[in-house]
Amino acid sequence: MFKYIVVGAGLSGAVVAERIASQLNEKVLVLDRKPHIAGTCFDSKDENGILVHRYGGHLFRTENEVVWSYLSQFTDWHYYQHRVLAWVDGKMVPLPFNFNSMDMVFSAELASKLKEKLLNAYGLNTKVHVTKLIQSDDEDLRFLGEYVYEKVFIHYTLKQWGRRPEEMEPEATINVPVLVGKDDRYYTARFQGVPRQGYTQMVQQMLSHKNIKLMLNTDFLELAEVKADGIYIMGKKYDGTIIYTGSLDELFGYRFGRLPFRSLDFCFETHDVEYYQGAATVHYPNNYDFTRIIEFKHIHPVDVKRTTICFEYPKEYTTENDERYYPVLTKESKATWLKYADLAREYHVIPLGRVGEFKYYNMSEAVESALRAFNDIAK
Ligand SMILES: Cc1cc2nc3c(=O)[nH]c(=O)nc-3n(C[C@H](O)[C@H](O)[C@H](O)COP(=O)(O)OP(=O)(O)OC[C@H]3O[C@@H](n4cnc5c(N)ncnc54)[C@H](O)[C@@H]3O)c2cc1C
Structure with a gap:
């Protein structure tokens, strides 16, 4: 049995797994129910050779030099500065x-x-x-x-x-x-950019440590059972440490009710033009059902005559087929999460990341939190 199990191969899970593997020289099992690593930051090239962020445009920025130096061990950067326009009163105005x-x-x-x-x-x-x-x-x-x-x-x-x-x-x-x-510029943070070969490649580098065993298409909840006296994995009581980047309500069978999340539908289109719009992101605050359109060539320039764009349609997270993207933070939902967090402590589960900690983290904050969690583990 592994002494550490990390549920989720997103950015938070990858950071904590990499630290445990490289700094404590311990074996770590990383599981993800998705068929790919990098969670919400997942990107891959489409049929036009354009690097596409599959879950909405992701622009990295931080004031935290520790976070920037840490990630720079696993990637080179394209020093991209983000620009956003908004469609207001018939004009494309800068934000x-x-x-x-x-x-x-x-x-x-x-x-x-x-x-x-x-x-x-x-x-x-x-x-x-x-x-x-x-x-x-x-x-x-x-x-x-x-x-x-x-x-x-x-x-x-x-x-x-x-x-x-x-x-x-x-x-x-x-x-x-x-x-x-x-x-x-949309962001004025000291460090800004996107990983030159993409987020997936960066996370791949983190997870490539010999002490890390990665299992994709594997739902932790199908292997594990939460019983009164502990968490059982394939019928055997687990006495190691579980770091959980999924949603705590789901782990604990929704016993205190559901944590509310917003979800999104992404609709991708390819157009036979050099560029579709004047910036990587255009917001549509007052028209249409979508909130914004992302055009990836602005972020990762590539010499092709076509372009790929993505419309983001927000919706409530209602069924297990939706993805939990944004925690809906209200007084009640935070109080519910705290009840789950107490329960997690009793079961020696460490909640981590945007979904696990139920916080509106950007990537820098997610990395910071994972580094903090590792420091606590290493004490
Ligand atoms: C549309 C959108 C745009 C964003 N844009 C930006 C941006 O521009 N800049 C920025 O800094 N941040 C941005 N973010 C935030 C950024 O995506 C997150 O901060 C970061 O990806 C959090 O990573 P994570 O590992 O905590 O969570 P996730 O990426 O959600 O990873 C959690 C992983 O756990 C897995 N998992 C959950 N439950 C289980 C289970 N039971 N068994 C197995 N696996 C499980 C999931 O499949 C998932 O892969 C954006 C977020 C969204 C939704």
Whole structure:
């Protein structure tokens, strides 16, 4: 029997497995019910030779040098800087909403008045949250805040979450800043990029350690049974450590109820044009059922005459055939997760990752959390 079992070969599972294998020199079994590694970051080339992110566009960014250096052991980077447009009032405006966006949707006179007021109030290259603008004493800045809230934020949020922002914890809804300046980059983090050969290749490198045994197409819940006195694997009580990156409600038979998640349908299309749109991501806050379109050639440039795009249609996670993509963070759902986390502790199961910890982690935060979990294990 393996002393460590990691359920899930996504980024979180790969980091913790790699650390245990390389730093503790222990054998680790990594299981995933999917037919591939890398979980939600999974990417692969399509029939046009374009590297496609199969579960939505994934752009890596971090302020954390430890995370960046750690991942850089397993990949080279393409130093891509992400740009996003939004379809607003018939125009493709840059996000975050900035001086360029104002020039596109307002008259020259109004745009210049707003820019001057923003510069005086907050200073060049600052990011001001729309709610702060909405609460401003200045009538024009209030107008700007309300415009961005209405045209960029609220309908996107309603589509994405199927709920009003007030119904959720603040960390769940997207943070919508107005940028005081002309910097069109979506992220300004110190380290940004995408793995040169893709996320799958990077995760493959992590899992290639000789102490790691990988089993795909293997659902842990089909091998394991949670009994009153412990977790049994193929009929035998397991006394090692289980690191679980799946959903705790499912592991424990939904005994405290279901944890809510949002899911997505991805719809891929190939077009016989060099480029379909002006940036890797275009948001459609106010039109259509999809939230955004991703065009992968902007992220991973390749010399082909065709292009592949992906529409993202948000939906509620309802059946076991859906994927759990975004934890819906409310006071109640967090309280339910805490009950499951207590139970996990009793069973010596370590919940990990975006789904396991029920947190809205980006990839950097997922890696950070996995490194932290490893440090606790190694103590
Ligand atoms: C649409 C979308 C876009 C995103 N874009 C970005 C982005 O641009 N930048 C960014 O930094 N982050 C982004 N993220 C977040 C990023 O995907 C996650 O932070 C990261 O992938 C989390 O990895 P994980 O290993 O924790 O979870 P996952 O990738 O979900 O991996 C968990 C794995 O566990 C497996 N599993 C679960 N239960 C079982 C079981 N019972 N038996 C066997 N296997 C099981 C699953 O099959 C899965 O492969 C995005 C997420 C989504 C959904």
